[in-house]
Amino acid sequence: MNKNYLMAIICSAIVLIGYTIVQVKFFPAPTQEQIAEQQAQQAAAAGEGGQDALVQEETEQSVKEFSITEADSGEQAVSEEIYTIETDKVKVTFTNRGGDVIGYELTEHFDNKTKKGVEMADNISSLNRAFALSFGGAEKGIVNDLFVVKEFEPEADGTKKIAFAKTYKDFTLIKQYTFIPGEYMFKLNVVVDGDADFAGFNYGTDSGLNAAYSLRTSPQVGPYFDPKVDRYESRSFLSMSEGKGKRKRLGTKEFKQFNKSYNWIGIGGKYFCEIIVPVKSDSMQDAWYSTNIEVSNYANAQAFAVRKSFSDKKVNDQYYIYVGPRSEKELKKYNAADSNKWNLETLRLTECLESNGFFGWIEAILKFFMELIYKFIPNWGVSIIILTIILKLALFPLTMKSSLGTLKMQEIQPKMQAIQEKYKNQPEKLQQETAKLYKESGYNPMSGCLPLVFQMLFLFAMYNLFNNYFEFRGAGFIKGWIDDLSSGDSVYMFKHSIPLIGSHIRVLPLIYLITQFMYGKVTQLGSSMGSQATSGQMKFMTYGLPLMFFFMFYNAPAGLILFWTVSNVIQMGQQVIINKSMAKRKAESNTNNVVKLPPKAKGKGKRK
Numbered sequence: 230m231n232k233n234y235l236m237a238i239i240c241s242a243i244v245l246i247g248y249t250i251v252q253v254k255f256f257p258a259p260t261q262e263q264i265a266e267q268q269a270q271q272a273a274a275a276g277e278g279g280q281d282a283l284v285q286e287e288t289e290q291s292v293k294e295f296s297i298t299e300a301d302s303g304e305q306a307v308s309e310e311i312y313t314i315e316t317d318k319v320k321v322t323f324t325n326r327g328g329d330v331i332g333y334e335l336t337e338h339f340d341n342k343t344k345k346g347v348e349m350a351d352n353i354s355s356l357n358r359a360f361a362l363s364f365g366g367a368e369k370g371i372v373n374d375l376f377v378v379k380e381f382e383p384e385a386d387g388t389k390k391i392a393f394a395k396t397y398k399d400f401t402l403i404k405q406y407t408f409i410p411g412e413y414m415f416k417l418n419v420v421v422d423g424d425a426d427f428a429g430f431n432y433g434t435d436s437g438l439n440a441a442y443s444l445r446t447s448p449q450v451g452p453y454f455d456p457k458v459d460r461y462e463s464r465s466f467l468s469m470s471e472g473k474g475k476r477k478r479l480g481t482k483e484f485k486q487f488n489k490s491y492n493w494i495g496i497g498g499k500y501f502c503e504i505i506v507p508v509k510s511d512s513m514q515d516a517w518y519s520t521n522i523e524v525s526n527y528a529n530a531q532a533f534a535v536r537k538s539f540s541d542k543k544v545n546d547q548y549y550i551y552v553g554p555r556s557e558k559e560l561k562k563y564n565a566a567d568s569n570k571w572n573l574e575t576l577r578l579t580e581c582l583e584s585n586g587f588f589g590w591i592e593a594i595l596k597f598f599m600e601l602i603y604k605f606i607p608n609w610g611v612s613i614i615i616l617t618i619i620l621k622l623a624l625f626p627l628t629m630k631s632s633l634g635t636l637k638m639q640e641i642q643p644k645m646q647a648i649q650e651k652y653k654n655q656p657e658k659l660q661q662e663t664a665k666l667y668k669e670s671g672y673n674p675m676s677g678c679l680p681l682v683f684q685m686l687f688l689f690a691m692y693n694l695f696n697n698y699f700e701f702r703g704a705g706f707i708k709g710w711i712d713d714l715s716s717g718d719s720v721y722m723f724k725h726s727i728p729l730i731g732s733h734i735r736v737l738p739l740i741y742l743i744t745q746f747m748y749g750k751v752t753q754l755g756s757s758m759g760s761q762a763t764s765g766q767m768k769f770m771t772y773g774l775p776l777m778f779f780f781m782f783y784n785a786p787a788g789l790i791l792f793w794t795v796s797n798v799i800q801m802g803q804q805v806i807i808n809k810s811m812a813k814r815k816a817e818s819n820t821n822n823v824v825k826l827p828p829k830a831k832g833k834g835k836r837k
Contacts, residue, residue, distance in 0.1 A: 328393025359447035365432030413553030429540030474580020610706025
């Protein structure tokens with residue numbers, strides 16, 4: 230392995246460890262005690278009696294509202310009916326079988342495949358519906374009984390409600406949904422109204438724990454994707470646990486327990502997510518996530534919130550459920566009460582974003598400048614190009630320094646090998662002589678390492694930003710060619726999929742391949758100035774890697790390919806400058822190393 234690459238890896242590890250130490254020491258996550266104290270203060274601020282009083286009042290109100298229907302008269306629903314609620318943001322379709330959701334369309338976000346709004350209640354079946362209940366643990370089947378329905382008149386502010394009720398032997402179960410215009414968040418009340426003989430909810434689980442019921446997200450979040458083709462799309466289990474947001478990339482055929490306390494859980498796709506926020510998180514037992522295949526070999530991606538068993542006669546469990554864009558713009562509204570109509574705060578839903586990883590701070594800087602550019606030139610493709618140019622120019626001094634450091638290392642390599650051979654059995658002496666050689670030659674090993682580390686940090690940050698930035702979804706660059714920066718460009722579509730490239734003919738990846746070849750050739754010219762790489766290595770770097778990247782990135786988002794392509798063009802120009810500088814430096818070094826003979830003596834005498 231090239232020593233510079235090895236040093237880059239070591240330096241990267243040092244930076245990662247240092248960042249972690251600083252983060253833990255100076256920016257510690259809040260403890261469970263601090264979170265509990267904050268929640269208690271918020272509850273106290275809600276008024277006399279705190280949150281429990283509010284919940285009890287709403288419980289009685291929910292039962293009272295529904296008591297005027299057929300539920301109390303003993304009459305039951307006899308057939309399945311479909312109901313719809315629409316706001317300016319969503320169109321939700323319900324069935325009275327279980328009081329569940331069978332359609333959840335985001336009307337403001339277009340799906341190119343279905344030519345409708347993005348469908349968030351995807352992969353629905355008779356055995357699995359959105360926001361269905363299971364009596365007991367997550368492994369239990371959903372409630373399939375027919376419920377009586379109550380549709381409420383819209384309120385003055387546009388708020389819409391619908392409730393479903395089913396009377397069992399000794400209790401009535403009510404599910405009430407509330408939607409507010411302008412919100413992707415809705416509220417679900419799960420009300421249990423027991424009679425005198427009701428002994429509580431305790432249905433148990435296969436793991437032996439006591440549970441009342443389980444509430445699930447939809448079987449799959451939209452839009453529909455093919456895991457075998459859409460390699461840049463994925464599904465993740467999301468949670469806020471122990472004061473930290475956590476994201477776990479889901480595989481296939483999983484059904485696993487998340488046995489930690491949590492403030493919220495959910496499932497996220499690349500651009501959209503569903504998050505369940507229980508008002509009383511201490512009433513929740515554990516959570517599960519699943520990717521079991523159920524319908525047409527399309528893996529589901531689902532989260533389950535399990536409610537603890539209880540013995541109370543009347544219970545009203547409240548859940549706020551977010552179904553919408555996985556974007557900072559929408560999710561940060563629930564950090565401040567005056568930013569959303571539910572008056573929710575400190576939910577920290579933005580912790581579910583991919584940009585909250587190790588490179589999040591770099592992504593925040595890049596995003597700030599890219600959005601600033603967009604204000605002056607409202608085209609995200611142009612913003613990508615300008616930002617890439619600025620970044621490459623800013624990092625060029627580091628790139629130059631790294632290249633000159635590599636040249637210096639090549640110059641002293643023969644002396645280094647001689648020292649290694651001479652003191653191969655004397656480690657301490659070898660270290661001393663090596664340090665002495667570095668000092669005499671003016672070479673600093675870190676001069677080639679740190680520039681590489683900084684470039685790697687920005688490279689990974691830009692990759693993650695351009696691959697997940699929500700604003701790129703549906704944003705065009707050049708009309709008729711690149712109409713959506715979040716997906717690949719397409720000039721022709723086959724009826725059948727072709728191995729490695731799929732069903733589309735794309736031009737942008739081909740342009741990227743050409744620029745990568747050209748950049749490789751220019752780099753090869755610079756590497757030939759003293760490089761010890763073998764001919765086979767150079768051919769692979771020049772021709773093999775670009776071909777590999779071509780097929781890897783063929784179906785990547787156009788915004789990401791545009792970034793790579795512009796980077797190649799700029800780096801070619803920079804490499805030409807570096808090549809000239811290295812050639813000049815090498816020529817000067819060779820001149821200084823020439824042995825000069827003394828001049829000839831004048832006269833007829835012979836020179837001895």
